[in-house]
Amino acid sequence: MKNIKALLDKEVCNRNSACELSYERPDPLLVASRYTDEYTVLLCALFAYGNAKLIVKLLDGFDFSLLNQSEEHIQKALQGVYYRFQNTQDIIEVFKTFRRLKQEESLNACFYEAYEKEHNVLEGIDAIIRKIHGLNSYASKGYGFLISSPFKRDKHHTIKAIGNPPYKRWNMFLRWMVRNDALDLGLWNNISTQDLILPLDTHTFKVSQKLGLLTRTTYDLQSALLITQKLKEFDKEDPTKYDFALYRIGQEKLIIS
Template sequence: MLIAKKYNNENIALICALFAYGNVKAIIKLLESLDFSLLEASDEVIVKELSSHYYRFQNSQDITALFIVLKRLKQIDSIENIFYEGYKKEENVLDGLWNFITVIQELYLRKSRGYKFLIGSVPKKLNSAGTYKRYLMFLRWMVRSDEIDLGLWSKIDKKDLLMPLDTHTFKVSQKLGLLKRKTYDMKAVVELTETLKKFDKSDPIKYDFALYRLGQEKII
């Protein structure tokens, strides 16, 4: 998040969010090693400069693919506009996310497991969908504006955001009686978000950080 705040750029923030899994120190080490100016470079330069980079499930080709697809995306439209195209009809952020994933899959075809893990895929049914935590965290950064979140976007309403559910928040929410579902998936995300709307329907995921810290610090 600190690196995303430093640059205040939706493309760089998305890279930060997509690599936000695993050990925090390892995440920061990777992100600090990346030259984000490569998002303006040629494909050949991107391939050359990222040839020695890797992170957990992603090899250098996977990281290169992400930079190239985001560079190509910038030449077409903003990430916000692409999300908005899917979101605007029903004001559903998942429709926006599915549209975004579809667009980037079409811009750069790569079928490695590492790349698929990084960018995700459109689920056949919502019932079979994971939590998409990294993307929902990115949306929180972009849409909400406070001392934590960046607030770079204006087209998506924060009332429509969904909880970026990680395992800490999942367990704490169950213990607090905010979440009944036992499975860590998108249905749990939707259920928890609906519960939090009872406290503030205009900004339900403002409670994300507090719930996360309760779990992280093992207070509950």
């Protein structure tokens, strides 16, 4: 594992630069990093699925100032806009919902109230998801996929590690908001980096298996938790600092020895 740690530490060092974010090497953080508004950053994270170039193109085309305008204006301004699983009305309703949320309370306050009890970021994520669903009765497959569902829980009301997806886009949002370096934004300063969970996607999942960080073959929340725990052996205080490096290793199909 010493060799793996050395490899990842080198990748983290080399990639901790704004130069990593460019149109030649697209990543949704390229767009999100232009904003300090937490609602805008969350939208960038939630739409971050699929081809990276197409994600950046979509986000570049959004007028996030719509979050400060009327719902009637949102309805008109987003006509004809769609993306993969989201049709035009899905996107309109997402913007309307976020406008309502922005008028009601801060994301940080909603998250922190649930998180602080046990320093559990999953509880914080769940609180925001439930809040979002409570602000709009609109429902569709595309809308539900984008927002995500509240976590499944066991009979003791504990969030299940097995049976829930990794919630990659939500954990990526937290990485952006909590960590503070040349890449991540560091806009929330009341959350500990040691509590963050690796934003597990197909790239980081496969790379983690190849590197021996994970033996489990199921792509779910349990795998994300196990990899995060393994990465804490490399950096107890900031395990998700390795996320971007793992992602790029997979995305760029680098040879792993």
